[in-house]
Structure formats: structure tokens, C-alpha cells
Amino acid sequence: MKISSPLFDRIRVKPGEDRRVRPGRPGCDWPGCGECATHRAPKGRLREGEYWRFCLEHVREYNQSYNFFAGMSEDAVAQYQKEAVTGHRPTWKMGVNGRNPNGGTAGFGPDRRGAADPFGVFRELGMGPWRPDGERPAAERRMVRNAERKALDALGLETDASATDIKAKFKVLVKRHHPDANGGDRSCEDRLREIIQAYNYLKSVGYC
Numbered sequence: 001m002k003i004s005s006p007l008f009d010r011i012r013v014k015p016g017e018d019r020r021v022r023p024g025r026p027g028c029d030w031p032g033c034g035e036c037a038t039h040r041a042p043k044g045r046l047r048e049g050e051y052w053r054f055c056l057e058h059v060r061e062y063n064q065s066y067n068f069f070a071g072m073s074e075d076a077v078a079q080y081q082k083e084a085v086t087g088h089r090p091t092w093k094m095g096v097n098g099r100n101p102n103g104g105t106a107g108f109g110p111d112r113r114g115a116a117d118p119f120g121v122f123r124e125l126g127m128g129p130w131r132p133d134g135e136r137p138a139a140e141r142r143m144v145r146n147a148e149r150k151a152l153d154a155l156g157l158e159t160d161a162s163a164t165d166i167k168a169k170f171k172v173l174v175k176r177h178h179p180d181a182n183g184g185d186r187s188c189e190d191r192l193r194e195i196i197q198a199y200n201y202l203k204s205v206g207y208c
Helices: 006-011 056-065 074-084 146-154 163-177 189-204
Strands: 039-042 051-054
Touching: 039 056, 051 056, 146 189, 163 189
Parallel strands: none
Antiparallel strands: 039 051
16 A cells, blocks of 8 residues: 555544645646646755745756756856855955054054964964064974973983083983993993983984
């Protein structure tokens, strides 16, 4: 028995909505079609919110041939697809939005001295703070990873130690814990091995 059969609703405990096509529905908009319209299809670009009403057979045929970009050039299609990435909303490049009358960016002056840049965004984009001629930029501190911190601790150094400090401390520690400097005593070999491994690691990551 078909679900659309009127007998199906009669044998159910609670008949549902009548699924048969009602004669009061509008007709199909397809030329020459006398069927009732059961589906709707968009009329196309620049006519948003407007729909055709078709029967099942003709809405399928319409959808197969539907082209939203009909009448648009290749450049216009490419531009539309590019703008679709941002939802067709306007965008600005970094630093050009919020310009103030003095030529700077909103919130700080044209030299960007009042801007906080904890992640170095301005520096990476070449928009770092302006400095007068002859003024040297402050030394940049690199981010210290846990492995580098552990290696520096093995050498007894702080995280702000320079390459010269590391090399000098390494030489001192090697001389202090080498068996030849302790009359052949090998009790410090483990400590010496730790020092050498820490120095080699710092050297491999470009710390010194």
C-alpha cells in the first residue's frame, strides 16, 4: 500500500495531515504546465526573496539548468567569490582603519609610541615604533623554551645570559669537573656529561 493512499490514513489510529494535493494550490509557473505548484525555486541574482513556483518535475529541470552567475563576466565572478570569503563585508588592511587627523592611528600618535605591541605584530609588518636618528632600538629578548631554560640552569646561568657568557661558563665548568683537573677522580663524570650535553643543545638551537 502506498503512503499517499487515502486508505493509509483510515487504518491509522490518529490520521495525520492529508498529503493529497489540494485543488486550491497555485498552478505551476512553467509555461504550458497545468500541475499544481508544490515547490519553489529562486528567480536568480539581484532578485533575492523572489521565487518561482513549480511542480516536482519542473523544479528538478529548473535546478539542473540554474546558474547564479549567468550574465556575469569572469572578472566579476572572481571578484564575487573573493568577497564571499568575508561575507561581502568591507575589510581594511592592518593599520589603515581608524586614522586620526594627525596622521597617526587611533589611540596613539603617528610614531606609534603609545601602542602596546606584546606579540610583535607591528614589528613583523614593518610598522615598528619610529625612532629618531641615532637612537638604537632596545635589545630584543628571545622567548626561552623549557628545554633551553633547563640547559641554562645546568650551566648555572640565567635566561638573559649572552652567548659570550655561556661559552665562558662552559669552559670554567669543564675545567672544574674534568677528571684530569681532579687527579683522575671520575666521580664528577656525570656532572661533566650533563654540562657538555646542555652546552651542545644550546649551541644546536642557536643560543650561542
